[in-house]
Amino acid sequence: MAADPYAIDAAFYDAIHGDGGDDLDFWLPLVAEHGGPVLEVGAGTGRIALPLARAGHAVTALDPSPAMLAIARQRAGAEGLAVTFLDGRLPGAELPPAAFATVILPNDVFLACASEGEQAAALRAASTLLAPRGRLALDVAGPGHWLDPDDNGEPILAWSGDVGGERLEVWHVRHDDLATQTRRLRIRYQVTGASGQVRQTGSEHLLRYVTLPELASMLDAAGLRVLDTWGDYLLRALTNASERLIVTAELVEGAPGRRVAT
Numbered sequence: 001m002a003a004d005p006y007a008i009d010a011a012f013y014d015a016i017h018g019d020g021g022d023d024l025d026f027w028l029p030l031v032a033e034h035g036g037p038v039l040e041v042g043a044g045t046g047r048i049a050l051p052l053a054r055a056g057h058a059v060t061a062l063d064p065s066p067a068m069l070a071i072a073r074q075r076a077g078a079e080g081l082a083v084t085f086l087d088g089r090l091p092g093a094e095l096p097p098a099a100f101a102t103v104i105l106p107n108d109v110f111l112a113c114a115s116e117g118e119q120a121a122a123l124r125a126a127s128t129l130l131a132p133r134g135r136l137a138l139d140v141a142g143p144g145h146w147l148d149p150d151d152n153g154e155p156i157l158a159w160s161g162d163v164g165g166e167r168l169e170v171w172h173v174r175h176d177d178l179a180t181q182t183r184r185l186r187i188r189y190q191v192t193g194a195s196g197q198v199r200q201t202g203s204e205h206l207l208r209y210v211t212l213p214e215l216a217s218m219l220d221a222a223g224l225r226v227l228d229t230w231g232d233y234l235l236r237a238l239t240n241a242s243e244r245l246i247v248t249a250e251l252v253e254g255a256p257g258r259r260v261a262t
């Protein structure tokens with residue numbers, strides 16, 4: 001069994017991200033418009049999956065981290081929410097073909113596919129899971145948050161706050177490679193207790209950034225037609241300064257790349 005890539009991050013995720021987020025006001029209306037069943041890829045601790053379930057949608061939450069899913073299951077159980085949780089990633093997850101009206105990949109989840117080949121394979125797999133005229137939506141870092149090798153190796157305080165009577169600081173150290181469009185991200189969690197004792201732990205992740213033309217080409221190869229692009233969760237136009245790159249696409253029946261197992 002592969003090691004849990006987010007076992008350490010799971011313990012701090014909800015403290016950092018909370019129950020909400022600016023993107024919820026994007027995802028909830030989008031799924032309401034296109035309907036369910038909905039598959040969330042990279043569901044984590046349920047920050048988006050649980051509000052979708054509260055809104056009455058049939059939700060399947062996919063994530064490669066058993067630690068994250070354990071928290072999500074506990075939260076859903078406490079509220080009596082019927083969410084299907086599945087440990088896995090795309091491609092490779094055992095999911096029924098053509099079963100979902102909407103597939104979403106929020107908040108840089110797609111970048112965790114750490115090579116161009118992995119990203120293309122994930123989109124091909126997602127296309128097989130969509131029902132006829134189903135919609136896929138994904139949200140990644142935009143042009144305004146592109147890779148920046150000038151900051152390589154510099155510790156950046158990404159988040160700080162009080163958690164359970166202790167002080168938590170989250171430090172990021174990045175190594176960006178423009179040639180491969182990748183970021184190796186080292187995260188250090190530093191907890192200072194009431195007595196002043198400091199505990200540290202950390203994780204490391206490899207992300208691959210994408211441009212809109214590259215992403216559009218991958219979607220087309222997977223049998224998905226780009227419908228809309230935006231630069232933020234308020235649906236403003238994508239520009240070179242946009243912090244987000246949000247894309248929605250529709251399944252094109254019979255298009256090259258569409259392969260549904262029977």
